[in-house]
Amino acid sequence: MSIDKVSDAIAAPETSQPYAELGLKKDEYESIREILGRRPTSSELAMYSVMWSEHCSYKSSKVHLRQFGDKVPKNDSMLVGIGENAGVVDIGQGWAVTFKVESHNHPSYVEPYQGAATGIGGIVRDIISMGARPVAVMDPLRFGNPENSDTRRVLTGIVSGIGGYGNCLGLPNIGGEVVFDPSYQGNPLVNALCIGTMKHKDIHLAKATGLGNAVILYGARTGGDGIGGVSVLASETFDADGPAKRPSVQVGDPFMEKLLIECTLEVLHAGLVEGIQDLGGAGISCATSELASNGEGGMHVWLDRVLLRDSTLTPEEILMSESQERMCAVVEPSKINAFMDVCKKWDVEAVVIGEVNNSGRLTVEWHGEQIVDVPPRSVAHDGPVYERPFARPDWMDIRNAAGPENLVRPSSAAEVKQTWLTMTGTPNLASKIWVTSQFDRYVMGNTILAQPEDSGMIRVDEETGLGVAVSTDCNARFVALDPYKGAQLAFAESYRNVAVTGAAPLAITNCLNFGSPEDPAVMWQFERAVTGLADACLEMGTPVTGGNVSFYNQTGDVAIHPTPVVGVLGVIENVERRTPMAWRNNGDLIYLLGTTSDELAGSEWAHAIHAHLGGHPPVLDLAAEKTLAEILVAGSVGNLFSAAHDVSEGGIAQTIAEMSMQSGIGIRLEVPAGLDAFTFLWSESATRAVVVVPQNQNDEFLTLCASKSFPVTKFGEVDLSSKSIELAAVFGDSISLDIAELRTISEETLPRLFG
Amino acid sequence: MTPRVGVITFPGSLDDKDAARAIQLAGGISVALWHAEADLHGVEAVVLPGGFSYGDYLRCGAIAKFSPVMEKLVDAANGGLPILGICNGFQVLTESHLLPGALTRNDHLHFICRDQKLRIENNNSVWTSDFEIGQEILIPLKNGEGGYVADEKTLDELEGEGRVIARYLEINPNGSRRDIAGITNAHGNVVGIMPHPEHAVEKLTGPSIDGLGFFTSLLKSLVNEGKVTA
Amino acid sequence: MAIVVVDVALKHEILDPQGRAVMGALVRLGLTGVADVRQGKQFVLNIDGDVDEAKLAQIHEIASTLLSNSVIEDFTVQVRP
C-alpha cells in the first residue's frame, strides 16, 4: 500500500481527492490548498476534514456563541473560561470546580448502550484533562413517544449504558432528566455532564510548552473504531483491497477509563506533566493540533509509534480514530521515566509519539516519510466560520396564535382529583426511580443530594463541609414557542433548582441541541436561544464556563424541539444546611413563593392531556428570579426552611405530589383566594417555589420576604397524623389524595413501559 | 493502641476510600493495601471493598483472586484474620473459596441501587457482634451481580450452622436464595455482605448510620480478643 | 427436539474489553503464546420438534435483530441434532 507523502503532494498536485465524501465543501477544500500552498496529503485531508467538521469546529455556531464571552461581565470566580476543555470556577477555601455537559446523541441512536456509555467516558476525560478529580455525573436525556416500541430499545440501552459505564468508573450519578416527546423519536438526546474538583494549584491546561518536551500518548490502544468516514479516503486513495469499511461506533472500556483517571491524577500531582489533553472527537488529529497551537507552536509526531489494536490501520485512520480511553501528555524529557513508572503501576500503556518544537508547524512522519506538514492553528482554530442565514419561520405565528385558552379544563372537585391522578402517572411526570436506581448514587461517599431532589449536591471538602449543587433543565416546549424566552426559562429553572437546595448559583454550562443549521428556521431558533441565554447570564451575573453544540438532530426535514439544556452550578459553604424536598415536622407551614397566573401554553398539562403545543410561554422576570434565589439561600443560611421544592413542569400539583411522596407525611392545603383550583394547581408560571417553614421561624421568614418585597402566600400545613393530601376550596368542594396511591401511580409508569 | 485495618485496592476498586472512612469513623486506623503487593503490612483486619476489580469483565471477583495480595490473604484468613468483603469484596471471597456459594447476575438483569432493609441473623461473627439478633437495619445496596446462590446442601448447612449473617427484608433485590444478603465462614472471622455498610456511616450521606455497626463490631472484637487494647 | 446454538462475537475492529481483560489474566497465569482472546456470547436454544428451513430462517432473523447488534457484532447459527 502506498503512502501519500508531502513530497507526493508537491510532485502530483492535481491528484483528485475525495474531500466531498469526507464532508468538506469545495471552498473549504480550496482554502486548505491555499493554507498549504499545495494539495493536502491524504493524511492532512483526514485531519482537516475531521477538525473542520461542524462537531469539532463549531463553524455554524461560533458567530453566535461569541456572545457568551462578550456579554458576560468577567466574574471573579472564573479561573478558566470558555475555550479550554472545561471552564473552572473558584468556589472558595482554595477549591475550584470544573463542570461541563456534552452531547452524544447520534451514536446513542445507532447503538444506545455504547453510544451513551462513551458519552459518559468522553465528558469525564474532559474533566480530568483540567487536572480535576471527577466527582459526579449527570445525564439529561430526551426520548421519543414512550409507547413507540423503538423508544424501549433506545431508552433501555441508553440507561444501561450510562449505568454500565458510570457505575464501573465509580462516579455517583446525582441527577439528570428523562423527558419524552415525539419530536425526539428518531433523535434521542443523550447529554452527559461531569463535575470535577481540584485545588487551585492543580489546574492544568491543554498546551504543548517547553521545547524538546515529549508528547506521550497513553491509555487504550488505537483501533479502527469510530472512523466510519475516513474509510472513504482509504479506499479512494489506495488500491481496491484496502481496508474494509470501518464501523463508526465505538465500544467503551470503563475499567480502562478508571485506570486512566487514577494514572492521570497521579502524574499531575507528582508534577510530571506540562500540558495535557484528552482524546475525544477527531482523536490524535485534535489532540496534537490543539496542543501544538496552544503552546510553542510546533510539534513533530512519529505516527508509527502509536500502539495499535489493529495493525492494518492506515496513517489516515490512526489520525482520525476516535478510540476511547486515550490521553495525551506533554512531559519534560527528564520526567519521562517517572511518568512511565506511574503508567506501569496502573497497567496503562504509554508511548512517546512526538516532541514539542518551535517550527510553527505540526509535522507527522510515518516510517521515516513525512506525511503531514501544516500550521497547527489552521487545523485546530482557524477552521471555516459560517454566517448561516436565519429567519423566523412563518409557522411561528400560527403556533403562537393557537394558545391553550380553549382546552377543556377540569371544573369540579372530582375532575380535579382525576386530573391529578392522571398527571401523576404521565411518563414525563412519573417517578424516574426505574431509571435512576440503575445508577450508583452512593459511591465516593460524598453525595448529599441526588435524584429526586431538585439538584444533585456533592460535598467537596469533608473537613469544612464545602459543597456544590448542580441542576440541568430545559423545557423544550417553551423553547419551541419562543426560543429566546424558552432558553431563559431553562436557565431560570436550573438556577432556581440550585437555589432551592440552599446553594448560591455561580456559573453555567450548556448543551445546545438543535436541528440542521442549514435550515434558516433552525438557525433562527439557535440564534434566539443563544442570545436569550447570554442576555440572561449578563443580567444574572452568571458566566458561561463552557458547553457544547449538537446540530443535525432531525429526522428528514423535521427537527427536534430546540433543546438548549442549561446546567447551573451553585456553591454551599456547608452542606449540613442543605434544604431537602421532603417535610418532616408536624405543623410546619407551607408557603408558595411567587405569583401564579393563568399560564398553560407549553405546560405538561396541555401536552399530556391535550397533546397541545401553542401560545406564548410563561412570562419571566429575571430580577424576580434572582430575588427568589436570594430568599431561598438566605432561608437556608438562617435555617428557616425544613423543606423546599421548585415549581415547574406539572405546576404546584406536581410539586406538592413529589414532596408528599418523598416524605410520606400528609398535609392540609387550601387553594388561595383569588385563584381557581385548576390554575393554581397546573399553571406553569415561572419564578415560584414551595417552602416549608417551622412555626417558630415564621416571623423571620415573613420579614425576609417583606424586605425583598417578594410575594408569598401561605396555603397549608404539615399534618403528621395524616397520610394524604387534603385540599380545600376546590370549586367549592374539597379533595383528598392518598399519598401511597399517588406513589403507586407514579412509580408504576416506567416499569410498565420499559421494565 | 488503635487497631489498624487494611483496605485492599485492586485496579477498579471503587469503594475503598469509603471503607477507609468508615473504619476511621468507627475509631480504627485504615491502612491502604495494594493488590500487586504480597504484603498485609501487619494489619489486624482487612476489608475487601466494593467496585469492579479488573473491570469484572470475566466474572465478578474472578481475576482479583489471582492477585499477589490475595495469596497472602487466603493464608491469613485461614489463620483467623478478620476479613470483611463488601459487594465486589464478597464476590472475591466466594471466588477465592473463603466463603461458599457464588454471586450471580441479578434476576431482573439490571444494576440496582436502593436503600435496603436487612435483618441481622447472626451476631457471633467478628463483624456483627455489635448488633442484636433480629435487628433491622437500612443500608445502601448497589450491584449488578448480587444474587447469592449455592446448592441446597450448602444452603442448609449455612442455615443450620447459623452462618447467614443478614437477610433481605421486604424486597429481595436480586434473587438471592433464601433472601441471603451476607454470610460468614464457620470460624466467624470471614464475612461477605452484598449491601454496603460503609455507605451508611454518616447522616449526611447515607440513609442511616446503621452500617457503622460492622466496623464497631470489629474493633470491639479485637479488644475483647486482646489483639488491641481499648 | 433440536438444539440451535447462536454464537455472537464482537466484530474484529471493535474493542473487546472483556477479551482483553481475560488475555491479561491468562498471561499473568503463565500461559504462553496467547496472541488474542475474544469473549463472545452463546445462546443455546432448545426447540421442540423439527427445525425446518422456515424456522431456521426465523432464527437467523432473530439472531440478527435481537441476539446481536449488527453495528458491532457478528453471529453464527448452528443446528445440533
Added chain:
Amino acid sequence: MAIVVVDVALKHEILDPQGRAVMGALVRLGLTGVADVRQGKQFVLNIDGDVDEAKLAQIHEIASTLLSNSVIEDFTVQVRP
C-alpha cells in the same frame, strides 16, 4: 497458530435469568416451540504455535479456575485447527 474455544455455561440447576429473558423475547417475537434457552460465554483463544498435551492441560486448568466458577458453571474446551 491454533484456536482454542472454551464454552462456559451455567450449571443446569442454576437459574439463568438472561436465558429466561431471551426466551421471553423469542416467544414475543413469534418463535414457536422454544422449550428452553440458556445463555453462556464463549472464549476464543488464539494461541501461537502448537497446542500440545501439556498446553491443553494448562488450558483446562485455567478454564476450570479462571474462566469458569465450578460452583455454578460447567465448561468445555475444543481445539480448532
